[in-house]
Amino acid sequence: MVMGIDYTLLVVAVGSAILGGVTGMMGVFAVLRRQSLVGDAIAHAALPGIVLGFLLSGRDMGPLVIGATLTGWLAAMLISVIVSTTKIKQDTAIGISLMAFFALGIVGLTHLQSIGSSAVAGIDEYIFGQAATMVQADVQLIAGLGLAIVTIMVVFWKEMKLVTFDPDFARANGYPLRWLEMLISSLLVVGLVMGLRVAGAILMLGVLVAPAVAARQWTNRLSIMVILAGIFGAVSGASGAVISGWDAAFPTGPFIIVIAFTFAVVSIAIAPGRGLFxxxxxxxxxxxxxxxxxxxxxxxxxxxxxxxxxxxxxxxxxxxxxxxxxxxxxxxxxxxxxxxxxxxxxxxxxxxxxxxxxTDQGLMAAQSDARNQRLWDCYRCYAHDLGLPLIAEDRQCDITALLTEDAVLRLEQLSD
Amino acid sequence: MIERLIVDFLLQFLSVDQLNDFLSDPRTVAILVGMLIAVSTGLLGTFLLLRKMSMTSDAISHTILLGLVVVILLMIYVFDVVPDLSSPWLIVGAAIAGVLTVISSELINRSGLVKEDAALGMTYSVMFGIAIILISGFLTAVHFDNQQIIMGEIGLAWADTNNYCISRCDDVVITPDDSRAKTGRQCINCTPPGVDGIKPRDPEAEFETYCVNCGTYSASKAWGERLIEAPPTQVFWPKSLTVMAFITLINASFVMLFYKELKLSTFDAGLAATLGFRPQWLKYGLMILVSLTAVGAFEAVGAILVVAFFIIPSAAAYLLTERLSHTLLLSPFIGGLSVYTGYELARGNFLWLVDIGWDTSISASIVLMAAFYFGLAWLLSPRRGLTSSVFRHWQNRRRFAEYVLMGHLKERDILTVEVLSHRLNWSEQRTQRILQRLQTRRLVTDHLQLTPRGQEALARFSHWRTPMQPSAAIPDASDVMSG
Known part of the structure; x- marks a missing residue:
């Protein structure tokens, strides 16, 4: 198709890139809402749904995704029900839901194996991730779902932003908070379930979290963060798929994780304005x-x-x-x-x-600094009495640049 | 050594055959090992739950895999020994990996750039990912497959044994004069095949007789070669039984020795630090024990499902009691119960009620049973369960309605049902129903007036003011009747 590039590899790389990108974007919301471990539970809980979909219709990706979405969503609901009706805290609720659903999946899987279902090996792909077996139909499905998620995200952008940063404010303004939270969880579930094919249930958490963590270091704007996380996720997904494609023995997920983790660590180290260095x-x-x-x-x-x-x-x-x-x-x-x-x-x-x-220059600098500090002192004491505008007190700044000339003059009179 | 002592001790009461029958029954051994796992994880799980570290145990149980893999790789490529899955170095490696997970996620978190949950998730998934890469790249030969990692093989716990010989244990030495010695003939001056020279068929070839099977045989090997008439009497002791018993002992003694410190630092870490205890050290101690337990349970239930053993029984116990000591006793009990019934579930037998007709993973079934018991505790817990709180809610509503109605009756002497239901904005049926209930209890007369007893009950209700305890039950009108 394209010169010099293996067609199969291209399909796999494109599919993995879309999956990684969408998951990375959804990860932003999970990380900012401090719910990334819920994502872990959802990814694990997709397993029984996959087994169910497999029982009903074989290896087609569509039914598997529907089944996985169903159980993943149930697991997310179970967590919030446990937290709201018992004294159990969120972390334990996540653990319970995760393990209960995962065990159900394993029971189903071993049952399938014991009755000798032929293509059951395919489900292993969903536990550790194997991108290499993706075909063009899968990629079309993935692209469609990814487009749908991104469209919903764009349409509900304002609401999602609000719910992420200030849910109480959203509720006070009459937004249906429960529905919006459910929308975000549902998008998260679909994003995660899609990514399972590439990264696998157990390692999904890393694909979800690491791109978002990396993106967070570079920007303070949600829109840029989502785009960056999508890029990081897509690059990790594609390169992980290509690397593991060299040898079929290697599952894809671990490589994606390692690459995404590297992005995150490098970002934490060198990001301007925020990074460690x-x-x-x-x-x-x-x-x-x-x-x-x-x-x-x-x-x-x-x-x-x-x-x-x-x-x-x-x-x-x-x-x-x-x-x-x-x-x-x-x-x-x-x-x-x-x-x-x-x-x-x-x-x-x-x-x-x-x-x-x-020096002469130094004396001038020292004098103006002393004057600046004096003006700041005066501003602090008399700003209210003089009716001066409210400005943040930053003594490294030149106060004359922040106030009108008239105000500075009055402050100076006071300071003498 | 210790195993030998235990075996000798057990043989005081049982015959060798009985003991072997017992120890070679997959079900018995699986349930025993499972129960030991349940006890050791249940004890630690309670503290993890109270410290909000449940997901840390999840992370640790994933990352011990990296410790195991690195140690095995070191064994193969650096120290050049045959990797042995029961080597104590594995436990050291896993403990290091476990503590490293906690420390590195704390470091990432402490940089202030990444939140706690994201830091933990990132760290453990990358460590697990590296472990998987190493396994699929270098360790395919060792029995370390994906299934093993996820769910373990508790059903095969009986098969991996240390053998202890009880009688006819002497080594068999075969000398050339022995009647059992086999002799062979060997050419001493022949040239190797393919090279010209003297061949065994040539007349010049010289022969000597030698002993084919001379040497020293251990008793079991001698029986294998049929050099002795009867097999040696052996006891086959499953390895994982000892390992898990040992870990259970360590965990139990840790909890008992440091009970006071653990309790204090769990509920009030600040106070513990002020009083000069070291909550940090206790925390790392706990983390090391979690890694240790996860390693011990690795072969039986796998690295991933063991998390459920930590979390779910403790959570169920936590719902049922209010006291730490009770939770600590109840959580291993629930775990043990899950193991027993879970083994049956794996064979399709759900609590001896339903036959599902499948044959599936034992460890996953155990987890399902544990989740089932958690669900039961959630529904039926006497004080906090869903059922009891729904019931209490309903009861409080009913009593409150009764008192409100009585209050209205007290204000005005005579009211009709219509007026009452209009003023309270209730349906007439509801008013009628509540009135009837009050009348049968003789708190209200047939003419809708309070009886003296009704007035007394109402007075008690109005005196009852405890704004700090909104969950306490409203006093029952029937208390007045009985008193």
């Missing part, structure tokens, strides 16, 4: 920044007003600003805000070679 780097640079700021303020306070020609010794600054003072001094010196002087004098105590002195 980013955070370490920010802490590291903040330490320098704050040290410099502190030293600048202490230096400015220590010299007598209007007498910038006096210098301060390093020892004095360490005593004032603590052990980080040398780091801060180094940074200030590099930025040309202070300099060492050979000829200058200490205030009231004679000559001091190697002491610190503001």
């Amino acid at each position: 980013w955070r370490w780097w920010r802490q590291f640079s903040d330490r320098y920044r704050f040290a410099a700021q502190q030293v600048m303020r202490d230096l400015y306070r220590a010299i007598p007003a209007n007498r910038p020609e006096f210098a301060i010794s390093t020892q004095k600054l360490i005593a004032l600003s603590g052990p980080t003072a040398p780091i801060g001094l180094k940074r200030l010196e590099r930025k040309g805000l202070i300099r060492r002087c050979e000829e200058c004098e200490l205030f009231q105590s004679g000559h001091c070679p190697g002491c610190w002195l503001f």
Whole structure:
């Protein structure tokens, strides 16, 4: 079909990509609603439905999906009924529902084996996942279902967003919360059940969770997160299917999981603004920044007003600003805000070679910083009395940029 | 060693044949092993449930597989020994894997970037995935198939045995002079086949006689070679019986020794830490025991279904009682009951009531029975069950309606049924029904007036104010009658 690419492999890769993508998208909602383990229960609970569908109609994918959706949905309902009518907490309810349905599936499966059903080996594919046996009809079904899920998601986007982030608000605004939650669970069930074929019941949880976790690190917007999770899921699905396609002995699921997990771990490590490395780097640079700021303020306070020609010794600054003072001094010196002087004098105590002195530029910076802090102090005390607009107090920001000139003027009058 | 002692002890009471009959019955051994698993998991499961760690046990039971696989791979490729599924190193590997799961998911969670449930799910599925890749890539030869991982082979627990010889155990030594020795002739100066030279048929060939079967035989081997007339008397002791008994003992002594600490740190970890106990250590201890138990149960019920043994009986017990000690006793009991009835279910016999007519996985049937008992507890639990709470709800409604009606009768002297039902917004039938009930209990006269007893009951009701306990039952009007 396409030059150089094996047709079967192409079918398998496309199918797995769609499955991984849809499951990854649904995983976003599961993860954000802290219900990912419910997804685990649903995936396991699909097994009896698959056995049932198999009993009724053989290896056709359609009936299997319907049966699996039915039991998966029942398992999700069982969890919420147990939680709402007993004192059992959600985690245990998940475990009970998961195990009860899975055991039912295993009982059915072994029964099929013991009566010698011929193609029963096909069901194994749904436990550990085997994409290699997918045919074009399966892919068409998968694509249709995936399209349906995405369409529903787009149509109910606003509602799903609301239910995910603030269910109480949704209820208060008259949205049918129960129905919407059921809609999300149903979409989750269908997404998971489709993915079973590729990832298998036991490992489905990883396909559900890992792309969403990876996507979460890169963005704070739900829409982008869903798209990213879909991409991560699709890439993991396709590449897992291709890798396991080299050798039929390898099930597909584990490879998809490992790839998706790698995405997640890398994202946790390097995502900008949120990732671990980013955070370490920010802490590291903040330490320098704050040290410099502190030293600048202490230096400015220590010299007598209007007498910038006096210098301060390093020892004095360490005593004032603590052990980080040398780091801060180094940074200030590099930025040309202070300099060492050979000829200058200490205030009231004679000559001091190697002491610190503001440059003109540094003095201006220190003055404007002091003024900014003073204005912030005043804003804090008098904002209400002066009827100033409410702004978030961030002392690293320049207050004059946040308030009108008039307001700044009034604050300045107060501060003198 | 210990097994030998137990065998000797049992032989004081039983003959060898009786003991062997007992131990080679698949049903007996399966149920015994299953019950030991039920006891050891039930004890730990209760604490897991109370600590909201049920899904952690799920994760651990999956990831012990990675521990097992890595240890077996090390055995094969690094230490060059034949992998042995009963080696203690497997247990060490599994315990490490279990604790590693908990630690790594906690680390991911503590980064603040991933929520607890997602962290756990991610960690365990990737560890399980790696285990599956390793198995399908390197371990296909070892008996480690998917079925084994999922559901185990409790029905075959009797077959994997350590053999203990009781009598006729002496090694048999065959020397060339022995009557049982077989002799053969061997050419000593022949050349190998295919090379020119002296052949056995050549006249130059020289022969010597040698003993074919000389050497030392263990008793059972000697019987196999028919070198002795009667077989040695042996006891075939299933390995998993000892392993599970040992694990049960460890778990039981852990729970008994640290009962106070476990109780405290389960219900109030903060207080436990303040008082100088180490709730973290106890938690990791618990996790190690969970891994240990999951490994022990691995061969019998598989890595996945063992989770059900941890969770479901404890949950059922938790619904039935309010006290930790009772839960701890009840949960192994329910587990044991599930094992006994579950074995029958696997043969198609549902509680001796229905014959389903199938032959299916024993461990999965046990889980189904456990789920069935959980359902029963859920429905029938005396204080919190569905039935009792529905009944209590109905009863409270009825009593409340009675008191409301009596209150109205007290305000006005004479009311008709029509006026009453209009004011209460009830149907006339309902008003009539409640009135009749009150009249038969002689709280209301036939002329719709309160009797003195009715007034007393109403007064008691109005004094009854306990806003802090909304679930407490409304006092029964009949209490007044009896008193």
